[in-house]
Amino acid sequence: MPLRKKQWGEDMRTDIVHIGAGELTYEIRNIVEVGQRLQRLGVEVNWENIGDPIAKGEEVPSWMKALVAEAVQDDASYGYSPTKGVLATRRFIAAETNKKGAVQISAEDIIFFNGLGDAISKIFGFLKRTARVLVPTPSYTTHSSAEAAHSGDKPLTYKLDPHNDWYPDIADIERRVKYNPMVAGILIINPDNPTGAVYPVEILRAIVDIARRYDLFLICDEVYQNIIYNGKKTASLAEVIGEVPGFAMRGASKEMPWPGARCGWIEVYNADRDPMFQRYIDSIFNAKMLEVCSTTLPQIVYPRVVTHAEYPGYLQSRIARYQRFSKIAYDCLKDIEGILVNQANGAFYMSVCFEDGVLNSGQSLAIARDEVRTMVEDLVFSADTALDKRFVYYLLGATGVCVVPLTSFASDINGFRVTLLERDEAEFIRIFTVIAAAIRTYLKS
Numbered sequence: 001m002p003l004r005k006k007q008w009g010e011d012m013r014t015d016i017v018h019i020g021a022g023e024l025t026y027e028i029r030n031i032v033e034v035g036q037r038l039q040r041l042g043v044e045v046n047w048e049n050i051g052d053p054i055a056k057g058e059e060v061p062s063w064m065k066a067l068v069a070e071a072v073q074d075d076a077s078y079g080y081s082p083t084k085g086v087l088a089t090r091r092f093i094a095a096e097t098n099k100k101g102a103v104q105i106s107a108e109d110i111i112f113f114n115g116l117g118d119a120i121s122k123i124f125g126f127l128k129r130t131a132r133v134l135v136p137t138p139s140y141t142t143h144s145s146a147e148a149a150h151s152g153d154k155p156l157t158y159k160l161d162p163h164n165d166w167y168p169d170i171a172d173i174e175r176r177v178k179y180n181p182m183v184a185g186i187l188i189i190n191p192d193n194p195t196g197a198v199y200p201v202e203i204l205r206a207i208v209d210i211a212r213r214y215d216l217f218l219i220c221d222e223v224y225q226n227i228i229y230n231g232k233k234t235a236s237l238a239e240v241i242g243e244v245p246g247f248a249m250r251g252a253s254k255e256m257p258w259p260g261a262r263c264g265w266i267e268v269y270n271a272d273r274d275p276m277f278q279r280y281i282d283s284i285f286n287a288k289m290l291e292v293c294s295t296t297l298p299q300i301v302y303p304r305v306v307t308h309a310e311y312p313g314y315l316q317s318r319i320a321r322y323q324r325f326s327k328i329a330y331d332c333l334k335d336i337e338g339i340l341v342n343q344a345n346g347a348f349y350m351s352v353c354f355e356d357g358v359l360n361s362g363q364s365l366a367i368a369r370d371e372v373r374t375m376v377e378d379l380v381f382s383a384d385t386a387l388d389k390r391f392v393y394y395l396l397g398a399t400g401v402c403v404v405p406l407t408s409f410a411s412d413i414n415g416f417r418v419t420l421l422e423r424d425e426a427e428f429i430r431i432f433t434v435i436a437a438a439i440r441t442y443l444k445s
Helices: 027-040 062-072 087-100 116-125 141-151 170-178 201-214 275-291 296-306 311-333 370-380 387-399 425-444
Strands: 110-114 132-137 157-161 183-189 217-221 246-251 263-269 339-341 349-354 415-419
Touching: 027 370, 027 387, 062 296, 087 110, 087 263, 087 296, 110 116, 110 275, 116 141, 116 246, 116 263, 116 275, 132 141, 132 170, 141 183, 157 170, 170 183, 170 201, 183 201, 201 217, 263 296, 311 339, 311 349, 311 425, 349 387, 370 387, 387 415, 387 425
Parallel strands: 132 157, 132 183, 183 217, 217 246
Antiparallel strands: 110 263, 246 263, 339 349, 349 415
């Protein structure tokens, strides 16, 4: 009997789509496609959507380039590294952590990845599907999407409170842990992306206490740990975790900065105190063994950069600029009726909230060019377009300023995230003046 010819549009005989495929979204880069379409229509775009210092004109100092050039002359930089990473670099990182942390680790407790995106994929991908990690809301999209995709469901979240400097709501964390036995871990992002918040030590200790009492593990994304300003103080997870199992996520992409190096690592704490957590960490390591290694050159270079005599001054000059710009941005927006804004204190992001009820589906900004207005209206009149995304699209079409809607960060709060990465202060002031004027006009329309 001849096989029936497949008709156009029919599905394959076996479903090949992962149950969590629909949860994999990344609006931070999705908005780029919209901006690029507008660029082709002649709109000049200010890209305030993505945290890439290099893309915003950060100049890598000559001494740092010289260290990379020197390492390139070493044939070893072209080869595979050990599966967990270059041993000398792991020993260096472990020693630095042990200087400040109550927890002591060795080189064997450190695993390198091809950037923290790779680490996040494996961390969530090798969890049992029914084991859930509580993530903040708003939450960095890579974390929330990966957690949702591994489980095939919406991410489980705890609240960051915009009325309290975007600090975690400790009562909300405990409530969600207590009444959901599937929760196995808690994610902390400190300093936080997308809000720019820096968490006091007592908040971190409160989260550690919840994890201890409910027998959970902790994940702390600390990629911005050394970019803190405005006099704020915090602690690394190693300093507060005590006997609770967990790990911190660190990297070279933001601090050096070298995002193109794809060089990130995790530091594992207290794995030997819990056999199940140890098996989970072993599964991540075994997955890395299948890939052979992570990027070798940046691993070799990292200790040389951060111990160089000029590095502390270089890093402090960047931090000072973010501090100054955080105050400029806050001053531009703080008095606008209808929004709530907190000054960023770490990383290089700020999140702005619209107050409840101030947004509606009839608001707009004037767009002079017909083809640009038509494109924006095609986007905003979609039935599933969130109210803050409508504002973001109108802002982009009317002013060329590209930001990211806050509802894209696993949040039901309407708002947007913007970066502090623009290097030219006059241009930075102009951008935030434009944003401020657009908000006022939009809310009155």
